[in-house]
Amino acid sequence: MRILLVDDSRAVAAVIGARLEVIGHKVTVAENGEVALARFREALPDLVLMDIEMPVMNGFEAAQRIRALEATQDWAWTPIIFLTASDTPENLVTAIEAGGDDFIAKTVPEAVLQAKMKAMSRIASLRAELAHANGKLEALARQDGLTGLCNRRYMDLRLDHQWAEACRVGASFGLLMLDVDNFKKYNDGYGHLAGDDCLRAIAATLAEVVAKANAAGLVRDAFAARYGGEEFAVLIPRCSAAAHAGLGASLVAAVHALGIPHQSNAGWGCVTLSVGGAHVLRADGKLVQLFRRADAHLYLAKEKGRNRAEMD
């Protein structure tokens, strides 16, 4: 385990630190509660072993601050054990009230120290597994099951955040709505499973084009999402009108270049995409207008024969 050992006495810290290192733990030492808070942020310990009486900031206050810090994060909780010379019932109650989990005497016998550390190690590995599982669940909750792109729910959350930020600083913002052309006919002609494969291939291409545009600095923080059915969306915060139009055209060209046969996609012979774009130089609070304009342009792209991008 990574253990943060907090004690103002160098001698005590050296003795207990050495005992912990001998049984395989990695120990970081802090000399008071204030230093412990800083080390806690850097070291991300599995366990905090903390003295109570210390100068600058005592152990109870440091524990309360650690708990307040953890309350701002998801799933954060680190066991805190107080080290004390006097294990009175009053001290125990105050320790638990302050957010501590246990209480041991500095003179604790070796066997007891080892047993307590074994129990804490079990908790630490359970916490690591839980954090890993939660990370996976969060990623799944953001993903569209068929294509692996961001799903509509996550797109809406991210869009709200990006749009609010754009409005706050008066930044530009671009939206692209993308719709696969004559996709009903594709399903009718090649089957629904082939339709699913086609959507996956399109999604992978969209993700790749957007990632390359971000990496090349043409746009920043742009991301693609599956909007629903055979519709996708690309959100582009802080972009110029030229970059917005350029990305729309690249997405159309990249899907065309896949060359996925689609005989009944009138005139094109392969799978194509129509794109409708809307761009504002200064975001001003009317997100719904942006969607309306993008939809109107998408309709125009369909009207003009599909496989194209139409913008403001």
Ligand SMILES: Nc1nc2c(ncn2[C@@H]2O[C@H](COP(=O)(O)OP(=O)(O)OP(=O)(O)O)[C@@H](O)[C@H]2O)c(=O)[nH]1
């Ligand atoms: N295979 C597959 N098809 C889907 C999925 N989601 C939606 N679709 C199909 O997408 C088709 C969309 O058809 P329409 O809305 O009529 O549009 P379209 O045929 O693409 O015509 P235009 O938009 O005018 O070019 C429908 O047949 C849906 O069943 C999916 O997840 N998998």
